[in-house]
Amino acid sequence: xNKVILMGRLTRDPEVRYSQGENPMAIAxxxxxxxxxxxxxxxxxxSADFIGCVAFGRSGEFAEKYFRKGTKILxxxxxxxxxxxxxxxxxxxxxxxxxxxxxxxxSKNNSSGEGGFSGGSAPAPMAAGDGFMNIPDGIDEELPFx
Numbered sequence: 238x239n240k241v242i243l244m245g246r247l248t249r250d251p252e253v254r255y256s257q258g259e260n261p262m263a264i265a266x267x268x269x270x271x272x273x274x275x276x277x278x279x280x281x282x283x284s285a286d287f288i289g290c291v292a293f294g295r296s297g298e299f300a301e302k303y304f305r306k307g308t309k310i311l312x313x314x315x316x317x318x319x320x321x322x323x324x325x326x327x328x329x330x331x332x333x334x335x336x337x338x339x340x341x342x343x344s345k346n347n348s349s350g351e352g353g354f355s356g357g358s359a360p361a362p363m364a365a366g367d368g369f370m371n372i373p374d375g376i377d378e379e380l381p382f383x
Contacts, residue, residue: 239315241334243288244342245271247308251292253301263297266290267304269312290314292336300339309342 251267270285290312292300304310314336322328 241312241314241316243269243271243290243312243334244309245269245285245288247304247306247310248287249306251297251300251304253297262294263292263301265292265297265300265304267292267300269310288334289332290334290336292339296336296339303341311340311342312336313338 246269248268248270251265253263253265255261255263267290269288269290271288273284273286312334314334317333317335319331319333320328321331
């Protein structure tokens with residue numbers, strides 16, 4: 238079985254290109270900085286792995302529209318390896334995560350830096366008695382779905 242689950246922050250905005258042909262398809266590439274669970278340096282340094290991800294089609298379009306540098310996301314997918322010969326004749330080996338599913342791992346209110354919530358003075362949603370959160374009026378245009 239080839240299954241990967243990652244949670245991390247984007248190191249930069251996704252790079253999106255479109256395939257050629259009758260039905261062009263979005264191909265989004267981005268790198269996730271994923272914190273290591275255990276550190277060999279006695280916890281002195283924060284270490285992370287930088288993992289390349291590629292999302293195709295609607296997932297690529299979603300990444301282009303909503304993902305920004307610093308956004309914390311959760312990705313599931315599969316590892317894919319490959320190789321090519323560069324212009325200098327050197328064989329280059331690649332390893333990427335092919336994204337099957339991607340989603341935000343924190344709300345805009347909790348995100349830091351770029352892409353944070355800028356909705357003004359809307360109060361934070363409060364938990365209702367049934368365990369679901371109430372969404373304040375007037376933020377429908379801020380939601381990435383309808």
